[in-house]
Amino acid sequence: MGIIRAKDVVYEYIRRDEDGNVEGITKAVDEVSLDIEQGQFIAIVGHNGSGKSTFAKHINAILNPTEGTIWVDGMDTNEEEKIWDIRQTAGMVFQNPDNQIIGQVVEEDVGFGPENMGIPTKEIWERVEESLRAVGMYQYRKHSPNKLSGGQKQRVSIAGVLAMHPKCIILDEPTAMLDPNGRKEVIRAVRGLNQVEGVTVILITHYMEEIVHADKVFVMDQGKIAMEGTPKEIFSQVEKLQGLRLDVPQVTMLAHELKKQGIPLPDGILTTKELMEALGV
Numbered sequence: 048m049g050i051i052r053a054k055d056v057v058y059e060y061i062r063r064d065e066d067g068n069v070e071g072i073t074k075a076v077d078e079v080s081l082d083i084e085q086g087q088f089i090a091i092v093g094h095n096g097s098g099k100s101t102f103a104k105h106i107n108a109i110l111n112p113t114e115g116t117i118w119v120d121g122m123d124t125n126e127e128e129k130i131w132d133i134r135q136t137a138g139m140v141f142q143n144p145d146n147q148i149i150g151q152v153v154e155e156d157v158g159f160g161p162e163n164m165g166i167p168t169k170e171i172w173e174r175v176e177e178s179l180r181a182v183g184m185y186q187y188r189k190h191s192p193n194k195l196s197g198g199q200k201q202r203v204s205i206a207g208v209l210a211m212h213p214k215c216i217i218l219d220e221p222t223a224m225l226d227p228n229g230r231k232e233v234i235r236a237v238r239g240l241n242q243v244e245g246v247t248v249i250l251i252t253h254y255m256e257e258i259v260h261a262d263k264v265f266v267m268d269q270g271k272i273a274m275e276g277t278p279k280e281i282f283s284q285v286e287k288l289q290g291l292r293l294d295v296p297q298v299t300m301l302a303h304e305l306k307k308q309g310i311p312l313p314d315g316i317l318t319t320k321e322l323m324e325a326l327g328v
Contacts, residue, residue: 056115077270090258093267138208144200198229283314
């Protein structure tokens with residue numbers, strides 16, 4: 048069994064009127080099954096309302112399935128007594144860093160989680176330093192978070208989760224509120240954690256260029272997994288992605304259009320370098 052395993056997971060939102068009567072039921076997650084191995088970089092993508100963020104909240108036991116089961120490192124998220132252990136194993140980073148930052152100084156904020164876990168003071172400071180270095184924010188350790196850019200704040204949020212030494216980090220649209228430079232900063236930090244620290248990463252996003260380096264991609268639509276595969280396999284199906292109301296990276300789109308004009312190119316080109324090589328430039 049992988050670090051994260053979902054079997055036939057269903058989650059239903061119940062809509063009620065002003066008097067509390069049930070008006071309708073929406074299946075936000077519809078029979079999702081997947082298996083994620085320790086150390087993988089997984090991307091879950093889909094347009095707004097596809098169910099990707101709702102599913103992400105199940106991995107951290109913020110939500111519990113209406114039907115089906117999710118196991119985190121072998122622990123069933125439905126077991127109430129395991130919730131603390133599950134949240135230590137699978138840390139969550141949300142869309143808005145301001146909702147996660149509570150300290151007046153960066154290093155105090157990063158140390159908050161380990162302190163709550165009862166970690167000895169000496170080890171807390173070691174973890175704070177290690178985590179801030181891992182996301183490239185150590186030089187800002189004495190700064191006020193309020194003075195940081197959006198990308199820097201999000202990296203501090205990631206360091207705060209990392210300091211609790213989770214085996215897995217779930218990032219729920221972590222770059223949605225950032226400018227292009229902030230997005231690049233955060234994705235670079237996340238890739239570093241995965242490649243250097245060996246942390247399992249589950250990235251929820253609708254920015255398709257962020258998933259180019261993932262080991263595996265799950266595309267969600269109407270609560271179901273509509274596609275799964277490597278980035279190359281996913282981006283080889285441009286029309287299908289467009290049918291699911293998703294963009295593709297500009298270079299992938301350009302290669303796709305050139306191929307339609309009769310230029311012999313492989314499917315699923317992901318980077319400018321790949322395109323240049325394929326064109327023999």
